[in-house]
Amino acid sequence: MSTxxxxxxxxxxxxxxxxxxxxxxxxxxxxxxxxxxxxLICELKAAQSAMFLIRKYAVDKTSGSALLDWLQPFEKLIYKREGDWRELAAKNKLTKSVIPKSDSPYGQDLIDKMVMLIKEELHHFYQVLEMMDHYGVEYKSITPCRYAKGMLTHVKTHEPDTLIDKLICGAYIEARSCERFAKVAPHVDKRLGDFYISLLRSEARHYQDYLALAQSISPKDITDKVEYFGRVEADLISSDDTDFKFHSGKPV
Structure with missing residues (x-):
């Protein structure tokens, strides 16, 4: 399929x-x-967000601990500067099977989609580290962009709306990432441009997975919710922003 x-x-x-x-x-x-x-941080945050949803809504404590163990080496590298990034590719696996809670009506579907998404996001995290190594970019702590927080402040505080809204936010974040990969790719050198297009190819369906999950969990049609968050997202992208980041708005 073409770009x-x-x-x-x-x-x-x-x-x-x-x-x-x-x-x-x-x-x-x-x-x-x-x-x-x-x-790099966005890839880790995407994996963390998906993992939070599985742990909160779909699995028991034992399975939740196995999920945390999977993520730990990646988080340690970023938050504690511990470990060798070159070893992370071998650590991107879930060592135990994850069992849905017996009282979770959508547990298995949530687990299946989110586990696959986490695996991909952590693989991309490793690939971004490879790119940073290639271009001689050293990791340093940076302040978070306003984008994700700007979306999540509109999430309802009662269930199942909280979960549904978070899934819709996830859909927009994934879709925007793909759009930006495509926008930047033609203007950078071939290695980085090819990398962005490869990410577009592998992540293009993620937003649809999030939307399908949201609709399957919601007792009513989510079209109005999707429209609402779409307007919030567009405002964050098109309005003036003093902080340049991957998901920032119009640079001032």
Whole structure:
């Protein structure tokens, strides 16, 4: 499938395109460090978010502990600067089977989709580390972008709406990531551009997985909710932003 074919449903889902001003900023050589570091953190956050959903809504304590063990080496590298990043590829596996709670009506579906997503996100985390190594980019702590928090502040505080809203937010974050990979890829060197297109190919269906899960859990049609979060997301992307990051708004 061509890049255009992959992007068509994504672009019809998103309510706006990335502003040209963000692309102009993203392709400046001096911003490569921040782009890659923030992208690295985004991959880990995506895995953490998916894991939180499984642990909160779908599995018992034993399975939850096995999931935490899977994530631990990746988190240690970022938060404690412990371990060798080159060893992470071999550690990207779940060592125990994850069993859904008996009282979780959508547990198995949530587990199946999110475990696959976590595995992919952690693989991409490792690939971003490879890119950072190639370009001589050193990891350093950076402040979080306003984007995810700006979405999550609109999440309802009662169930099942909390879970449904978080899944819809996840869909928009995944779709926007794909759109940005496609926007940046033609303007950077071939190695990085090819990498972004490979990510677009592997992540293009993630937003649909999130939406399908949200609809299967919701007792009513989620179209209005999806529209609402789409407007929130578009505002965050198209409004002025003083902080340049992978998901930031229009640079000021």
């Amino acid at each position: 255009e074919e992959l992007l068509t449903p994504i672009m019809s889902f998103l309510k706006c395109e990335t502003p040209q001003e963000w692309i102009d900023e993203a392709i400046k050589p001096e911003n490569l460090d921040i782009l890659l570091i923030d992208h």
